[in-house]
Amino acid sequence: MTFMKQFSAKKLACLIAATSLSTVAVAETPIIGLITKTNTNPFFVKMKEGAQAKAKELGVELRTFAGRYDGDNETQVQAVENLISAGAKGILITPSDTSGIVPAIQKARDAGLLVIALDTPLSPANAADMTFATDNFKAGEMIGMWAKAKMGDKAKDAKIALLDLNSSQITVDVARDQGFLKGFGIDVKDPRRNGDETDSRIVGNDVTQGSEEGGRRAMENLLQKDPEVNLVYTINEPAAAGAYEALKSFGLEKDVLIVSVDGGCPGVQNIGDGVIGATSMQFPLKMASEGVTAIVDFAKSGSRPSASDGLDFFDTGVQLITDEPVEGVQSISSETGLSMCWG
Secondary structure (H helix, E strand, O other), rough: OOOOHHHHHHHHHHHHHHHHHHHHHHHHOOEEEEEEOOOOOOHHHHHHHHHHHHHHHHOOOEEEEEEEEEEOHHHHHHHHHHHHHHOOEEEOOOOOOOOOOHHHHHHHOOOOOOOEEEEEOOOOHHHHOOOEEOOHHHHHHHHHHHHHHHHHHHHHHHHEEEEEEEOOHHHHHHHHHHHHHHHHHHOOOOOOOOOOOOOOOOEEEEEEEOOHHHHHHHHHHHHHHOOOOOOEEEEOHHHHHHHHOOOOOOOOOOOOOEEEEEHHHHHHHHHHHOOOOOOEEEHHHHHHHHHHHHHHHHHHHOOOOOOOOOOOEEEOOOEEEEEEEEEOOOOOHHHHHOOOOOO
16 A cells, blocks of 8 residues: 555544544534524513523533414424434423423423423423423412502402403413412412402403503403402513503503512513512523523433422522512512513
């Protein structure tokens, strides 16, 4: 063999070895999928930021997907299929259809992936390996307790409007509504359902789709039932902003107390501006970053995340925000809340 032939053979061997090492390195980099409902909601934007930062810190590959709109189950199913084919180690998902996505999730788990639901539990919840979420019942209970203490003696004669999400009775919607009523001291009957209470202080329930326009429309509907509404529960802060606009159009904004859940920066600012009396802040960035850590641990050791004590999910925390603190309910101000908010 000539020198040139010997050189070429060694060079080729080195190239093959280098290529093989590169392939091994890529193959050994765990892939984690994040599937959110949409790419536009600030809550999911913050969730994505948390996952990206933690994935970079831990040296794993994050692949992100989102539905085209809230409720787009088909796109989420396709994303699960893509991640199975890619050999992902785990999936973080905020399901648009909590039961419709379950067959695809089961397929992923059967393929050996760890699946963690973020924010919204699947139906049933144990269709995922774990749920990382706000304690939504507690979030509702905190604003109910605050409202009761804030109203004082007037609480026994309250006229309450309940502005929920939609008519599907999804878990997050029900937990917040029922937690609020329990915190306010109302018998919730079946805690798995909205709207079955018989307390005379409840004017009624209406749905908002979680939007400002929906909140305005629902508030107008309930004011037609009883114009003396003086306490409004809302599923989230955009719905609260819509309710406020409806009340303002009737000159009632100073006569009605509004409470909500979320902790988005516009909502926290609305605490400071007096639009919302109190809100329960949740932490989407923490949900996603803790989820990435759990999947990396699973990839390294096979260990699976555990639920928080006394719960059937991993609690990522909740914080009451108000500028009118009451005795017996721990809270922080909107000024402090603005340093912790999202969106």
